Amino acid sequence: MVSLVRWFKVxxxxxxxxxxxxxxxxxxxxxxxxxxxxxxDINRVYLITTIITSIVFVxxxxxxxxALWRFREKPGDNRFPEQIKGNHxxxxxxxxxxxxxxxxxxxxxxxxxxxxxxxxxxxxxxIEAIGHQWWWEFRYPDLNIVxxxxxxxxxxxxxxxxxxxxxxxxxFWIPRWGGKMDNLPGITNQLFYTTPKLVNPEGDYYxxxxxxxxxxSHARMRYEAKVVSKERFDRWTEVAMxxxxxxxxxxxxxxxxxxxxxxxxxxxxxGTNAQGLIGPDLTNFxxxxxxxxxxxxxxxxxxxxWLRDSVDSPPDYQKVKPGSLMVFAPNFExxxxxxxxxxxxxxxxxxxxx
Amino acid sequence: MSNHGAPSSGLWSWITTVDHxxxxxxxxxxxxxxxxxxxxxxxxxxxxxxxxNNDFITARTYNAMVTMHxxxxxxxxxxxLSAAFFNFLVPLMIGARDVAFPRLNxxxxxxxxxxxxxxxxxxxxxxxxxxxxxxxxxxxxxxYTPDLSADxxxxxxxxxxxxxxxxxxxxxxxxxNMRCKGMTLLKMPMxxxxxxxxxxxxxxxxxxxxxxxxxITFDRHFGTxxxxxxxxxxVVLWQHLFWVFGHPEVYILILPAMGIVSEILATFSRKPLxxxxxxxxxxxxxxxxxxxxxxxxxFTTGMGPWATIFFxxxxxxxxxxxxxxxxxxxxxxxxGRIQFTTASLYGLSFVxxxxxxxxxxxxxxxQPIDTQHQDTYFVVAHFHYVLYGGAVMGLFGGIFYWFPxxxxxxxxxxxxxxxxxxxxxxxNVTFFPMHFLGVQGMPRRNYTYAADMGWDLWNVxxxxxxxxxxxxxxLFFFNLFYSLKKGAVASADPWDGRTLxxxxxxxxPEYNFGIEPEVKVLDxxxxxxxxxxxxxxxxxxxxxxxxxxxxxxxxxxxPIALAAGITLGAAGFFLRDIGLYVSLLGxxxxxxxSYGWAYEEA
Numbered sequence: 044m045v046s047l048v049r050w051f052k053v054x055x056x057x058x059x060x061x062x063x064x065x066x067x068x069x070x071x072x073x074x075x076x077x078x079x080x081x082x083x084d085i086n087r088v089y090l091i092t093t094i095i096t097s098i099v100f101v102x103x104x105x106x107x108x109x110a111l112w113r114f115r116e117k118p119g120d121n122r123f124p125e126q127i128k129g130n131h132x133x134x135x136x137x138x139x140x141x142x143x144x145x146x147x148x149x150x151x152x153x154x155x156x157x158x159x160x161x162x163x164x165x166x167x168x169x170i171e172a173i174g175h176q177w178w179w180e181f182r183y184p185d186l187n188i189v190x191x192x193x194x195x196x197x198x199x200x201x202x203x204x205x206x207x208x209x210x211x212x213x214x215f216w217i218p219r220w221g222g223k224m225d226n227l228p229g230i231t232n233q234l235f236y237t238t239p240k241l242v243n244p245e246g247d248y249y250x251x252x253x254x255x256x257x258x259x260s261h262a263r264m265r266y267e268a269k270v271v272s273k274e275r276f277d278r279w280t281e282v283a284m285x286x287x288x289x290x291x292x293x294x295x296x297x298x299x300x301x302x303x304x305x306x307x308x309x310x311x312x313x314g315t316n317a318q319g320l321i322g323p324d325l326t327n328f329x330x331x332x333x334x335x336x337x338x339x340x341x342x343x344x345x346x347x348x349w350l351r352d353s354v355d356s357p358p359d360y361q362k363v364k365p366g367s368l369m370v371f372a373p374n375f376e377x378x379x380x381x382x383x384x385x386x387x388x389x390x391x392x393x394x395x396x397x
Numbered sequence: 398m399s400n401h402g403a404p405s406s407g408l409w410s411w412i413t414t415v416d417h418x419x420x421x422x423x424x425x426x427x428x429x430x431x432x433x434x435x436x437x438x439x440x441x442x443x444x445x446x447x448x449x450n451n452d453f454i455t456a457r458t459y460n461a462m463v464t465m466h467x468x469x470x471x472x473x474x475x476x477x478l479s480a481a482f483f484n485f486l487v488p489l490m491i492g493a494r495d496v497a498f499p500r501l502n503x504x505x506x507x508x509x510x511x512x513x514x515x516x517x518x519x520x521x522x523x524x525x526x527x528x529x530x531x532x533x534x535x536x537x538x539x540x541y542t543p544d545l546s547a548d549x550x551x552x553x554x555x556x557x558x559x560x561x562x563x564x565x566x567x568x569x570x571x572x573x574n575m576r577c578k579g580m581t582l583l584k585m586p587m588x589x590x591x592x593x594x595x596x597x598x599x600x601x602x603x604x605x606x607x608x609x610x611x612x613i614t615f616d617r618h619f620g621t622x623x624x625x626x627x628x629x630x631x632v633v634l635w636q637h638l639f640w641v642f643g644h645p646e647v648y649i650l651i652l653p654a655m656g657i658v659s660e661i662l663a664t665f666s667r668k669p670l671x672x673x674x675x676x677x678x679x680x681x682x683x684x685x686x687x688x689x690x691x692x693x694x695x696f697t698t699g700m701g702p703w704a705t706i707f708f709x710x711x712x713x714x715x716x717x718x719x720x721x722x723x724x725x726x727x728x729x730x731x732x733g734r735i736q737f738t739t740a741s742l743y744g745l746s747f748v749x750x751x752x753x754x755x756x757x758x759x760x761x762x763x764q765p766i767d768t769q770h771q772d773t774y775f776v777v778a779h780f781h782y783v784l785y786g787g788a789v790m791g792l793f794g795g796i797f798y799w800f801p802x803x804x805x806x807x808x809x810x811x812x813x814x815x816x817x818x819x820x821x822x823x824x825n826v827t828f829f830p831m832h833f834l835g836v837q838g839m840p841r842r843n844y845t846y847a848a849d850m851g852w853d854l855w856n857v858x859x860x861x862x863x864x865x866x867x868x869x870x871x872l873f874f875f876n877l878f879y880s881l882k883k884g885a886v887a888s889a890d891p892w893d894g895r896t897l898x899x900x901x902x903x904x905x906p907e908y909n910f911g912i913e914p915e916v917k918v919l920d921x922x923x924x925x926x927x928x929x930x931x932x933x934x935x936x937x938x939x940x941x942x943x944x945x946x947x948x949x950x951x952x953x954x955x956p957i958a959l960a961a962g963i964t965l966g967a968a969g970f971f972l973r974d975i976g977l978y979v980s981l982l983g984x985x986x987x988x989x990x991s992y993g994w995a996y997e998e999a
Contacts, residue, residue, distance in 0.1 A: 070852075071850055073837055089769075092766060096759055114735050116734045123734075128671070134672055134721070138721055141721075145717070222771075227699070252838070262843035265847070
């Protein structure tokens with residue numbers, strides 16, 4: 044009997060303790076460690092809801108487990124249970140109590156819904172987040188800046204993110220900043236945030252991920268919000284669309300390859316002949332931490348892996364981005380030296396100091 | 398009985414049967430086959446997700462697995478398995494000899510089977526559906542899914558939906574018109590009530606998806622632009638249409654299992670179901686409110702505050718009758734004499750697991766919280782708790798409970814209990830950690846995940862739980878085949894039941910009841926066995942009747958023929974050059990079968 048009670052305590056305590064560890068680990072996509080007002084508002088409702096549902100869980104689990112133990116048939120037991128048909132008082136009680144408990148969840152929810160339906164501050168920095176299969180285009184219409192997969196923002200500033208799609212439904216989500224909103228083709232949705240204050244002077248990165256099935260590489264459609272100081276953001280806006288600076292012979296070779304082979308037909312680099320609109324804008328590519336929408340690190344090995352896989356794999360069966368539109372004819376040649384040159388151009392020439 | 402010398406065994410007797418009991422077995426075996434298929438799809442997915450950046454399968458295969466696992470489990474497992482129970486039990490529990498329209502009943506089965514095969518046909522040509530079980534536009538448009546996979550999905554689902562629509566009319570009429578003497582509505586077993594509400598939900602919601610699937614098929618092949626934003630169409634329109642069907646659909650999935658659990662818990666506590674009339678009203682309330690909550694699947698589409706508030710409130714409201722049911726089930730076992738058989742273990746586990754699923758559902762009924770949960774593993778955890786821990790466990794309980802009535806043999810209890818624990822433990826080990834993964838931000842429908850996200854541990858745990866479940870599944874199939882041949886012979890009433898099906902032999906004769914029963918109270922069979930103090934009453938004398946004077950409906954081959962015609966008509970959409978001719982052939986078969994059917998002697 045005692046060991047049974049102990050088993051039950053373990054059975055219920057274990058998931059609870061595991062839940063706590065899972066909740067409080069500070070992972071890149073955690074919804075617990077939020078840094079915006081909206082995030083905090085959501086978690087306040089979540090805390091109330093978790094407390095209430097936990098109370099209901101105990102109120103259900105304890106009588107249920109007790110009944111199973113107390114009223115189990117024992118050997119030789121031939122009791123004929125009283126054939127109780129019901130109890131009106133109980134029915135009313137356990138109808139009304141849940142209604143009351145739900146009101147305690149509904150009212151705070153209502154408050155957050157109404158708050159989010161207010162107009163965003165007029166001085167918000169407007170950023171358009173356009174979902175593509177399978178990368179993120181970020182446009183700053185008031186600053187004439189176009190970039191991809193890394194959304195640079197100043198700290199502690201209201202921003203208004205306008206959500207669009209170039210093809211199918213995607214969904215914009217930075218968990219530590221709050222909830223998600225869909226990028227619907229043909230419609231413009233919006234999310235507004237006040238960006239968090241800077242923690243690391245070098246810049247803070249917040250992980251984002253597409254969260255609506257959008258085809259083969261839905262799992263490979265990450266992005267990051269990069270928060271920098273206001274001064275650094277202003278410096279970034281000045282250099283973001285400047286043309287690349289070609290310094291070495293290797294970089295020159297890379298530039299020639301980029302403009303001579305097929306890259307320029309799909310990609311754009313400001314101030315050059317590359318004005319393609321199909322793939323991500325690579326104007327500021329050298330400053331990005333990752334490539335292929337957060338799939339690979341933007342270092343020598345990463346870029347090498349990306350280029351090799353894109354050229355060598357058959358369409359729809361690429362290893363890095365299955366279904367990627369960056370496909371080549373079977374006889375297309377990209378040598379190791381070509382890759383070295385392109386890497387030098389893309390990672391150094393396009394990188395700006397700010 | 399006059400049956401014009403119909404064969405009672407052999408393949409032809411199964412192909413031409415119009416007997417609700419045989420049709421039930423056909424549904425159950427087909428559903429269990431698809432359960433195996435859906436289980437394999439799940440195992441493949443979990444193996445792919447056991448480590449980050451895994452390349453066990455390609456993205457294309459994974460997206461097909463996730464689409465087909467959901468589509469199969471919902472439309473080809475839970476719904477037909479529930480239909481097996483409707484088929485077998487509805488006439489027996491209401492004291493009838495068959496359903497209102499026996500040939501229509503057979504038609505429903507064959508349409509379902511052929512539709513299920515059509516849905517899976519894409520696998521044979523490497524074009525299995527991969528747009529998700531919900532087929533969101535415009536990913537499923539011809540522009541973004543140029544191959545036939547989305548057509549297999551749309552037309553396969555169209556055919557399968559037709560089966561349920563036809564059957565819903567059949568059972569609705571049967572329940573309302575064919576109850577035996579004295580069985581007023583509030584003396585029907587609880588399972589019949591949940592079945593009735595389910596049929597109403599089916600025939601009100603299926604037409605919506607029928608229309609939506611016609612629209613997407615026309616968009617894909619005939620140049621319309623309902624869901625094409627480029628031509629002024631709306632992708633959100635698809636979502637509304639799909640979910641107006643899709644939400645009642647989940648109540649269609651859970652209500653039959655709830656009815657089964659009500660029967661099982663009453664029998665194995667040796668007490669009546671607590672609060673019968675409240676349970677009836679709650680089931681009706683759930684059915685009604687089920688049509689008012691659909692847009693909680695669309696909380697992140699930017700509907701505006703008023704729609705958001707309404708659907709948050711309605712979704713929270715539906716938790717009330719659902720909770721009432723849980724409390725009534727607990728009160729049923731309270732004070733009883735609880736027998737732990739495999740069937741009752743499944744019934745009891747339903748109460749526990751469905752409660753957990755319901756509580757996680759309350760969390761994301763609040764839209765602010767849902768903006769963090771939507772499209773993450775938190776939702777995957779929620780619906781598996783209610784659909785697997787709930788519906789599937791309830792249905793398995795029903796299998797163990799009524800297997801002796803169907804076959805005349807008992808399923809092996811020892812094997813059954815081992816398999817129950819493998820399922821129960823495996824299920825919780827897989828899906829409880831998914832709540833954590835959801836809170837940690839892991840998105841759904843991702844064929845892989847990166848190594849720097851911190852999701853590795855719980856994915857390994859979840860996969861190990863899945864393997865345990867697989868072992869349980871295999872043990873179940875072994876038990877099934879073993880017990881069919883070597884199971885202990887069952888009496889008419891092995892569990893000391895409360896409802897009419899236990900008053901006739903196991904298995905029942907073709908005509909079910911020799912003499913039409915007459916009931917005076919709810920649980921009339923129990924009242925005939927025991928008085929209020931539990932003293933056994935003398936068994937009434939066996940009624941005398943002439944079996945040869947009972948006329949049962951003749952078997953017919955028109956239902957399978959008509960089903961084949963309908964499926965051919967639908968399949969014509971997939972074939973490029975000969976498609977039109979195949980569809981025309983299908984139409985010809987439909988016309989001939991309908992004519993033959995109409996002029997056949999019943």
